[in-house]
């Protein structure tokens with residue numbers, strides 16, 4: 693039985709961001725491979741570089757645990773946008789920036805805060821990229837996840853975070869797999885037209901990994917590495933836990 697968690701503080705929140713950096717480093721090749729199938733193969737490097745810059749900042753700033761979560765997310769967005777390029781760089785950067793506004797001045801995240809946090813990230817992604825569900829992008833995981841958070845938390849106000857993220861990783865994984873049969877309508881992959889059908893979207897995969905890292909960190913683990921995937925569709929076959937050093 694997992695421990696019930698109803699709130700997380702700045703320290704734990706930073707740990708999640710650091711673990712996301714770790715997760716993207718561990719899965720950089722996989723994400724590049726996915727992007728190589730339908731794009732230019734730089735997605736893993738891009739997103740990895742962005743989150744490592746965030747991690748470096750968190751390690752540098754000694755006062756980070758005293759900062760409110762809005763400030764942490766704001767700083768993270770600024771770092772990310774400085775180094776992460778491609779279509780996804782500004783997109784994820786703006787998602788972090790919009791999320792930061794919902795947490796302004798708050799030193800704790802409560803389950804309820806995830807409603808605004810996820811819906812603001814979704815709004816940012818849609819506003820900047822113009823993608824809708826079905827276009828084979830980040831939105832294909834983010835939209836159903838944001839919807840699920842709202843639905844679940846409004847219905848079950850005292851749900852704990854571990855239970856919530858357990859539901860979210862299922863929704864994310866199911867919708868991630870749906871991107872395989874989609875035809876890309878945004879970004880570089882859209883140039884492939886019909887040939888983009890049959891491959892899992894790298895951006896949507898990154899969203900799944902982010903949600904998954906939240907869940908694993910809440911459970912005292914670091915995250916996962918995809919150790920086996922389908923060489924035809926890119927679908928995840930086998931995952932392993934990243935080693936925890938603590």
Ligand code: ADP
Pocket residue numbers: 727731732733734735738777778779780781783817820821822823828829830831878879880881893894895896
């Ligand atoms: P590119 O190489 O095409 O400039 P990246 O490799 O950085 O971009 O990112 C590719 C990922 O970005 C895609 O897998 C997709 O999920 C996401 N993406 C691309 N365009 C959009 C968009 N308009 N809205 C949301 N996500 C997008």
Ligand code: MG
Pocket residue numbers: 727731732733734735778880
């Ligand atoms: Mg690319």
